[in-house]
Amino acid sequence: MGYSLVVVKYLVASFPWSSDVGNDMANALGLTHVVLETKQFPDGESYIRYPIDVSTYDGLILIQRAYPEQNTRLIQVMLAVHAARDLGVKQVHVVLPYLPYSRQDRRFRDGEPVSLQTMLSLLSSLGVSSIITVDVHKPEAFRIANTQCINIEPFELYANRLKGVENVVLLSPDIGSLWRVRKVSEYLGVPFSYLEKFRDRVTGEVTMKPKELDVAGKEVFIIDDIIATGGTIIEATKILKSLGATRVHAIATHCLLLNMADSRMFETGVSSITCSNTIPTRYSEVNVNQLILNVVRGLIT
Numbered sequence: 001m002g003y004s005l006v007v008v009k010y011l012v013a014s015f016p017w018s019s020d021v022g023n024d025m026a027n028a029l030g031l032t033h034v035v036l037e038t039k040q041f042p043d044g045e046s047y048i049r050y051p052i053d054v055s056t057y058d059g060l061i062l063i064q065r066a067y068p069e070q071n072t073r074l075i076q077v078m079l080a081v082h083a084a085r086d087l088g089v090k091q092v093h094v095v096l097p098y099l100p101y102s103r104q105d106r107r108f109r110d111g112e113p114v115s116l117q118t119m120l121s122l123l124s125s126l127g128v129s130s131i132i133t134v135d136v137h138k139p140e141a142f143r144i145a146n147t148q149c150i151n152i153e154p155f156e157l158y159a160n161r162l163k164g165v166e167n168v169v170l171l172s173p174d175i176g177s178l179w180r181v182r183k184v185s186e187y188l189g190v191p192f193s194y195l196e197k198f199r200d201r202v203t204g205e206v207t208m209k210p211k212e213l214d215v216a217g218k219e220v221f222i223i224d225d226i227i228a229t230g231g232t233i234i235e236a237t238k239i240l241k242s243l244g245a246t247r248v249h250a251i252a253t254h255c256l257l258l259n260m261a262d263s264r265m266f267e268t269g270v271s272s273i274t275c276s277n278t279i280p281t282r283y284s285e286v287n288v289n290q291l292i293l294n295v296v297r298g299l300i301t
């Protein structure tokens with residue numbers, strides 16, 4: 001009795017600002033890579049186009065850095081997924097290194113949507129096979145998704161950067177990121193702690209409860225998923241400096257850096273900012289492309 005091997009022919013397609021991820025992936029996997037054409041119509045609506053005939057492929061890996069302009073870029077993804085499925089592509093794996101709307105993963109106030117679920121449901125209904133992202137705000141929020149969602153943890157890369165640094169203390173700026181510093185600490189065997197943060201759900205203002213921490217004379221590395229306004233890091237830095245920390249460093253996976261957050265962080269006493277390249281910035285010293293590639297390789301081979 002003979003066995004027949006079904007080989008799925010994959011294409012890598014990326015949006016123009018994500019082509020480095022697509023190039024690395026296609027080169028490593030020996031696949032064709034195309035960059036999608038995009039434009040905006042005069043009324044603001046989005047246009048996308050595959051520059052080749054995608055109907056000759058069984059599978060697609062679609063890569064989109066969905067920040068900035070996350071609303072437009074998510075619509076572009078939806079158009080691209082629907083077009084591919086409509087043209088007969090059976091499997092579409094979507095790579096969104098930064099997943100917009102992930103912080104609204106529950107209903108904080110009556111009448112609000114669970115926006116993350118809205119986004120996942122839309123992609124699922126369009127026929128996405130899987131969604132791959134890096135360091136999502138709360139991985140447990142994926143439990144109720146209808147589509148396979150894969151969260152990539154970049155924590156070993158952060159630990160590698162800290163090897164050899166002395167007097168290190170890791171700090172989570174809130175209880176929600178404690179698991180992140182715990183994981184980095186497991187690679188390094190260094191102490192870690194956390195602060196208690198409160199965010200006003202209407203104004204967005206951040207306050208932190210003062211706390212005794214053993215950080216005097218230490219190099220403190222605050223580790224978080226996102227730096228948006230910088231408010232979280234700034235409030236944490238004020239406390240750490242008042243407790244005698246020698247230097248305070250910020251490490252975050254996704255650096256949105258709104259309203260010159262980096263300048264305000266440095267003014268408050270932050271010594272360095274390190275981000276990943278999920279959102280390219282001048283601080284994107286951690287490249288997660290290989291981690292994404294490893295996951296995609298596992299999905300398609």
Ligand code: R5P
Pocket residue numbers: 103137173174176177206224225226227228229230231232233
């Ligand atoms: C929230 O819980 C996140 O983990 C980050 O701490 C937050 O998104 C950072 O936002 P911002 O920089 O505006 O304080």
